Amino acid sequence: MKIVWRLDTATVRDVYEALRATRPVAYTTVMTMMKVLEDKGYVQKTMVERAHVYRPAKPRQQVVGAMVRDFVDRVFDGASASLLLHLAKDARMTERQRKAVQRILKEMDE
Amino acid sequence: MKIVWRLDTATVRDVYEALRATRPVAYTTVMTMMKVLEDKGYVQKTMVERAHVYRPAKPRQQVVGAMVRDFVDRVFDGASASLLLHLAKDARMTERQRKAVQRILKEMDE
DNA sequence: TACTAACTACTAAATACTTAGTAGTATATG
DNA sequence: CATATACTACTAAGTATTTAGTAGTTAGTA
Numbered sequence: 300m301k302i303v304w305r306l307d308t309a310t311v312r313d314v315y316e317a318l319r320a321t322r323p324v325a326y327t328t329v330m331t332m333m334k335v336l337e338d339k340g341y342v343q344k345t346m347v348e349r350a351h352v353y354r355p356a357k358p359r360q361q362v363v364g365a366m367v368r369d370f371v372d373r374v375f376d377g378a379s380a381s382l383l384l385h386l387a388k389d390a391r392m393t394e395r396q397r398k399a400v401q402r403i404l405k406e407m408d409e
Numbered sequence: 410m411k412i413v414w415r416l417d418t419a420t421v422r423d424v425y426e427a428l429r430a431t432r433p434v435a436y437t438t439v440m441t442m443m444k445v446l447e448d449k450g451y452v453q454k455t456m457v458e459r460a461h462v463y464r465p466a467k468p469r470q471q472v473v474g475a476m477v478r479d480f481v482d483r484v485f486d487g488a489s490a491s492l493l494l495h496l497a498k499d500a501r502m503t504e505r506q507r508k509a510v511q512r513i514l515k516e517m518d519e
Numbered sequence: 520t521a522c523t524a525a526c527t528a529c530t531a532a533a534t535a536c537t538t539a540g541t542a543g544t545a546t547a548t549g
Numbered sequence: 550c551a552t553a554t555a556c557t558a559c560t561a562a563g564t565a566t567t568t569a570g571t572a573g574t575t576a577g578t579a
Contacts, residue, residue: 310556311556311557312555312556324538324539325538325539325540326539326555326556327538327539327540327541327557328537328538328539330539330556330557330558331537331538331539332537332538334558335536335537348546349544349545349546349555349556349557350555350556350557351556351557363484363495364495366484367484367492367495367496367499368499370480371496371499374473374476374477375473379496379499382477382496383493383496385473385474385477386477386481386489386492386493386496389477389478389481389489420526421526421527422525422526434568434569435568435569435570436525436526436569437527437568437569437570437571438567438568438569440526440527440528440569441567441568441569442567442568444528445566445567458576459525459526459527459574459575459576460525460526460527461526461527
């Protein structure tokens, strides 16, 4: 899915090439993946010169947003603040990032 | 898992009763679940009067922390800040909570 | 002591997910 | 025109996950 987002529009071959750059995978495997993504409503396909061209069916923001919500619901019973605490303590956040987030939160407050 | 954490120490029956309060489930289903959790190293069991008593093998913080890290890696390529942005925009966070998080971040900064 | 209740261990069925093979079709090229 | 190439559709094998059944053991009780 990330790949389709990155390319914005991609054929099976495009995704296949992109995936194979990092790990071995069969062409037909990618085909099946795309079909699954289509069934799940994440991508839409159109026939272009006898090849399916897939493009995201929903804005990335929306999908990722839903995933975050789902995660928060499952792990934190819907308490976003708890997740934020975890993140705030995450050592992988630099001071810079922390400050940036502070700024954003401040802006949202106003 | 949440139930074991809540009860701190629980038998299969304990979890069974707790689960059944919200949805129908078979006793043996819970048994299998506990076995899976044990195999995955989330709980440890000890025999107490011919019944297994399970208790968390790792502190909750640690497990949830790992889940968050995993989620951030998968969805955001490790960029915690991106997830924070999503959360900050989450309508389900109240002003109060947002402010609380700000405070915490500030404290971490000092 | 025989019966019932509360367990566990082992097994199994259903579903989903991941990976990939085979067959078939259409296009382009030698 | 035959043949290779680039696709898709359909099918399948392997693995994980979820749910639950069956058999067997132990302890208490009528």
